[in-house]
Structures are given as C-alpha cells and as structure tokens.
Amino acid sequence: xxxxxxxxxxxxxxxxxxxxxxxxxxxxxxGRDFPTNRxxxxxxGWTSAELLASPHRLRMPLMxxxxxxLAETTWDEALDAVAAAFRDTKATHGADANAIFGGGGLTNExxxxxxxxxxxxxxxxxxxxxGRFCMSSAAAAxxxxxxxxxxxxxxxxxxxxxxxxxxxxxxxxxxxxxxLAHLAGARAAGGLIVVDPRRxxxxxxxxxxxxxHLQPAPGTDLPLLxxxxxxxxxxxxxxxxxxxxxxxxxxALRRSVAAWWPERTSSTTGIPVAQLRETARRLAAxxxxxxxxxxxxxxxxxxxxxxxxINLALVLGLVGREGSGYGTLTGQGNGQGGRExxxxxxxxxxxxxxxxxxxxxxVAGVWGVDADELPDAGIPATALLGxxxxxxxxxxxxxxxxxxxxxxxxxxxxRLQALDTLVVxxxxxxxxxxxxxxxxxxxxxxxxxxxxxxxxxxxxxxxxALAAPDGARSELWIMSELARRLGSASTWSTDPAEVFDELAxxxxxxxxxxxxxxxxLLDTGVEAYWPYRSASxxxxxxxxxxxADGRARLVAVDATPPAPTDRGAELTLVTGRYLQQYQSGxxxxxxxxxxxxxxxxxxxxxxxxxxxxxxxxxxxxAVSSDRGTVKARASVTTDIRHDTVFLPFHYAxxxxxxxxxxxxxxxxxxxxxxxxxxxxxxxxxxxxxxFSAERVAVVVSEHPAALIEEATRV
Numbered sequence: 039x040x041x042x043x044x045x046x047x048x049x050x051x052x053x054x055x056x057x058x059x060x061x062x063x064x065x066x067x068x069g070r071d072f073p074t075n076r077x078x079x080x081x082x083g084w085t086s087a088e089l090l091a092s093p094h095r096l097r098m099p100l101m102x103x104x105x106x107x108l109a110e111t112t113w114d115e116a117l118d119a120v121a122a123a124f125r126d127t128k129a130t131h132g133a134d135a136n137a138i139f140g141g142g143g144l145t146n147e148x149x150x151x152x153x154x155x156x157x158x159x160x161x162x163x164x165x166x167x168x169g170r171f172c173m174s175s176a177a178a179a180x181x182x183x184x185x186x187x188x189x190x191x192x193x194x195x196x197x198x199x200x201x202x203x204x205x206x207x208x209x210x211x212x213x214x215x216x217x218l219a220h221l222a223g224a225r226a227a228g229g230l231i232v233v234d235p236r237r238x239x240x241x242x243x244x245x246x247x248x249x250x251h252l253q254p255a256p257g258t259d260l261p262l263l264x265x266x267x268x269x270x271x272x273x274x275x276x277x278x279x280x281x282x283x284x285x286x287x288x289x290a291l292r293r294s295v296a297a298w299w300p301e302r303t304s305s306t307t308g309i310p311v312a313q314l315r316e317t318a319r320r321l322a323a324x325x326x327x328x329x330x331x332x333x334x335x336x337x338x339x340x341x342x343x344x345x346x347x348i349n350l351a352l353v354l355g356l357v358g359r360e361g362s363g364y365g366t367l368t369g370q371g372n373g374q375g376g377r378e379x380x381x382x383x384x385x386x387x388x389x390x391x392x393x394x395x396x397x398x399x400x401v402a403g404v405w406g407v408d409a410d411e412l413p414d415a416g417i418p419a420t421a422l423l424g425x426x427x428x429x430x431x432x433x434x435x436x437x438x439x440x441x442x443x444x445x446x447x448x449x450x451x452x453r454l455q456a457l458d459t460l461v462v463x464x465x466x467x468x469x470x471x472x473x474x475x476x477x478x479x480x481x482x483x484x485x486x487x488x489x490x491x492x493x494x495x496x497x498x499x500x501x502x503a504l505a506a507p508d509g510a511r512s513e514l515w516i517m518s519e520l521a522r523r524l525g526s527a528s529t530w531s532t533d534p535a536e537v538f539d540e541l542a543x544x545x546x547x548x549x550x551x552x553x554x555x556x557x558x559l560l561d562t563g564v565e566a567y568w569p570y571r572s573a574s575x576x577x578x579x580x581x582x583x584x585x586a587d588g589r590a591r592l593v594a595v596d597a598t599p600p601a602p603t604d605r606g607a608e609l610t611l612v613t614g615r616y617l618q619q620y621q622s623g624x625x626x627x628x629x630x631x632x633x634x635x636x637x638x639x640x641x642x643x644x645x646x647x648x649x650x651x652x653x654x655x656x657x658x659x660a661v662s663s664d665r666g667t668v669k670a671r672a673s674v675t676t677d678i679r680h681d682t683v684f685l686p687f688h689y690a691x692x693x694x695x696x697x698x699x700x701x702x703x704x705x706x707x708x709x710x711x712x713x714x715x716x717x718x719x720x721x722x723x724x725x726x727x728x729f730s731a732e733r734v735a736v737v738v739s740e741h742p743a744a745l746i747e748e749a750t751r752v
Contacts, residue, residue: 044503045070048083049483050620052368052493053214055079059484059503065090073195075216081618085629094466094628096479097509116476121523123459124160127432133161137422137430140167140381141437142370145488145500147537148513150387152436153380155517158407159526163416164430167381168438170419173373174707175340176366183348183591185584186549188495189374190365192577194220201325202229206259207333208367211239212617225249231317235612236684237677254307256610256682257714259334260597263346265303266318268295270353275322277355285352287592294594321354330366336712340704342595349592358579368493375491378550379541383416387541388548404544405528418708420701427456434461436513441469442622442690445699445710448666463513468624469690479510486512487534497555497566607716610682613695619688639693640673642684648674651719658722663715666697669722683719
C-alpha cells in the first residue's frame, strides 16, 4: 500500500493543534507547524491515531432485542426504526416529545445540520447540547458585555508578548499543554497569576519567581474579582478615558463594588490583602490579559463571575487594544463553532436568536421552508434532560456521553431508561450508548471532511486521511436518510462542502457570519477568523464593540452564593481534568498509553484533612452527597486546600464524579453547578488498601519543567 497523508487538526480540545495524519499499513500522526501549537502536540494528540484502529470500534448499527441485548442489524432496519419512533412519537405526543442532544465536538457542518434536522425534519424545539455544560456562562457574559461571544477575540499568539496574564479557573497544563508556550513571556516577566483552589500543574508554573498563585476558597472567584475591581477604582488605576469613550454603565458598577473593600474580600476569599493589591497594580501596569475557564464559570453564579472578569478588564482598558485583552478558553474541540450554528435551544445559524423575526425569515428562506413553521425557542440542556421520560419520549444523542458528563447522573440514568426510544450516534459503545435502543456507528475525525472553529474564532479545515471502516456512516448521511424517511422538506446534502456553503448562506448577516468562506477558500490556507464576510477579523473589538452604539456594557453584579443544599457536608468538591484523559473518557480510556497513566479517579485531599478523617495515601474512600456516592483512591497532597477535595470527571460507574453534582443551574446561562458540591469523605471499609507507587510517579511527573517539555515536544 502506498503512503498517504493529510494535513488536519487534533480531534480533542479547542486549541485545535495542527497535525499531519500518515497512513500506510498503520496510521500515525505528526505535529505540524501552526500558530497555536508550533508543531507540538500533547500526549492525547500524539496517541490520537490509535483509536482509528481500535478493536472497540462500532462498525454496524445495534438494536435492542426482546431479551434486552444489543445486536447488530442493517442500516435500513435501524433507520426505519428510528424514523418510525420519531413519527409515532410526534403523532401521539406532539413535536416537542422528540428531542435532540448534540455535542461540541461535532464539525460545523454536522452541528448546523443537526439544528436544521431538529427544527425542519422533526419540527421540535427540544434541542440543546453539551456545550451548555462548558461555555454557556462565558458566552452569556460576553454577549451581554460585548454583543458578541468569541472565546478569544484576538489570535492566541497575541499572548506571547504579554507582561501579565491573570488566569482564572483553568488548568491549561492539563487541558491544552501546547498553550503553555504562549504563557512564556508572562512567566519570564514574573507576571503569570493563576487563580485556583488547587496548586494545579498550571499553578505550579508560577513558582521560582514566574508569577503568583492565588488560592481562594472554592466558589469565591466572584468576590475576588469584585474586590480587585474595587482596588483598581479606589487606587485610581482605572483607565477613565477608555471608560468614558468605549463603555457604558460605569457609575452603577462603581457603586456595586464599593462594598468589596480589600479586608472584606480577603476575609471571604482567604487571599491576603497584600496579594490583592499587588495583583490589581500588576494588571494596571500594562501588557495585561485576563483569561477565564470553566473553574470560575461552572457555577450557579458563573455568568456573574465571567461578567465580573470582563468588568475588571474593561475598567482597566484592556479589551480591544493592542497588547492587552480579555478572553475565555473554549474547551471542546468545536466548542466555539458548535455553539454558533443552531445546536443551542434558542439559536439559529450565525449566532442568531430564534425569536428574531428577521433571523427566522432569512434562515427559513435558505432552508426553503415557511418561517412560521419553525418552532419557538426550546429549553437548555439540564431542563431538557429533566423532561426525559416525561414530556420527551424519544431522544437522539449525537456527540455526547451524558451518563458521565451531566449533573446528577444517577437520576439522569433513570430518566434515560424511562424513554420510549433512545438513539445514540457514537463510534464507541459509550456508557450512554449502552442504554440505547438503537446505536448508530459514525465516523471518526480522520475519516471525514469538514471544518472546526478554534478557541480563537479561526475556522479551520478537517481533512479526510483514510477510509472509514465498512458499516460506519457520517451523521450527515444519517440525517439525510432520516429526513427522507420522514418526508421532510428542504434539502439534505451529504457532501460537507455543500453543507458548509449552505451554512455560510444561513449565517450571512449574523454575528457569527461565515458567508465569505468555503472549503475551497479554506484549502488555500487563508487566515479565517469570523466574522468573515469578505475578510478575516482576528481582532473584532479594535474600533467598536458589537452593540448598536459600539460601546461595551459594564454590568453590575453581586456576590450572593447559594446556601449549600447538602446539610452536614463539611468539604467542598471541585472537579476537573487529568492531562492524559479527555471529557467523559469515551476515547482516552480506550488508549492504552493514556489509560495506563491515569487508569482511575483519585481524590485529592489535604494531609490535615486526611489525618482527621483517618484516610491514608492510596486508601479507598467513599465520597458522598445527597445524590450519590463515588469510590476513589486517596491522593494525600498539600496541593489542595484543607477545606477542599478534588475529583476528575472522566470516569464512569462508581468513579463518576457527576454522581455527586446537583442539577441546579445559573439563572442566566443554565450552566450547572459543577465546581461547588458539598460532600462528606470517609474511608471505605469494603475494599483493602492497594497502594500503587506507579500511580504516584505519574503525579510526580507533572512537574512544571516536564509539562513544558510535553507541551513543546515535536
């Protein structure tokens, strides 16, 4: 067989590192020079080709048989059954009894077509996606402040020259290691400031004079930001000319932060007053960026916290200026594009509101349907999942493993089992697919054409490198076949380039305007930051913001954290990621090298807390909330506060952290509360201690120097 190759991008996070796929008798990847990764890949990227030949790959549709087992079937039988379920459900219970749950890893073409399929082929308003668990608070805050939600409203390479970077709630050393290269300038200047209740791998990059680690109590990021804004205003550090010229709402903001004097902020957060003042002054000294991540956003006050970060950046005059800025770090591979073109409950392509009459007319015209036939806005993810087995009778899941990733998963599992029909599209038998009535095998990243949109708003090409295994099909083909069986109006192309052209027309005039782009143009290597009508827009806020008057909005917010619902629980659980695992682990737990490095969940607990509770290193512990109990081995470490414990969220079954989290949400963004769960921890008497020196070595290897080497390995 002759060697073939294709230039594409990594299937994992939103940094979308460039790589080349080489295919001969085996498939391998190599890093490719690109501004975001400069040829480097992390452990997940380097091992991504292993999944393409995985023995666990789904190759034929599966259907639930009368004896309860899943058995292979033909595509015709499977699709006929899915279409019949949709048709019968609508006839009996109405259009909104059918629902779609999408994913932030789908290509732009598939995300777009999924939204169209829900509204045109099914006529349902019940569609949302797992980005609601990721970017919704940051998106809501950015839309409110700037009139536009683009994770980084500047190229990531702008960070290279920063003197100060305030990074809140993001462990980029574990989530996107090649990103660390863009922090080098700030580290060299002693200006990397990391806010995290854990001394994470990223927080440790501040050691040896490279910056400062601020270690607040869990859930106090909002008071911290309010307190920093208070200091900036009180000490005369605010950029008054910028505020006057480019913002609105300053007087209300000034009044709202007046109560957060440094001593009160210190008492609430646990951060010394001297560090608070030093941080504010450093940010005001020039060359500063403020970046937020899920750690400060996955809260019931996540929108307010992201808003407070934006307020701080605006008061300092950072946004829309060369050499400074504000941004939020998108997590999933297409977390940016996935939220722009119709997967969200209230959205049409181009980041338009589904309740905007002009947007409805425009998109309906592209789709060839009557605007009045389009459904109204639906409900966000957590509420949608709450309707399963009740108002919602049939659910199609594409690109998500909700049995691991959603809050309060034990209750969700019961609702999934109460559905009349559950259909799951996946390339592995995920924990959600195991519950399905029908499982449809789909293509992996290197087997398909399409586009993704990275965390900096750059539209990039995903290229096919090898043929798919017999039996697997693209979601575009699946939707086309289902639409035909349902007698749907409109057209349903299976060609990704044609679907992208339709997406471009549908997005024209919207905030996320892709109308000047095509696969053909992207194949020239053009720089393509949206909005892209006739040219790229790498820095959209240079001259004006996206509100009609061109001004950014300073939105006053208050810190009123909810009382804990788990009475008697004394510790706060925060959740997060491991370097070697990704999201719900559907992919990475099937890669031998990655899973060998992180084969299980470990509960990080402070030595003083562990001693008080009678917990030893390596001991099995039970972590409990009102909703369930998780079993994990203890990692006793001074890298976490004594009042806090940490679990990764990649694992299933008894190790699933989301058995503990509660399905309460931010009132603005509908983001669930993932980062502030009250729990009790106790030794588990049902299992013997099994200490593993090898697993401890993995933790030791996450030294800053090793992480930087990992991030820049080419």
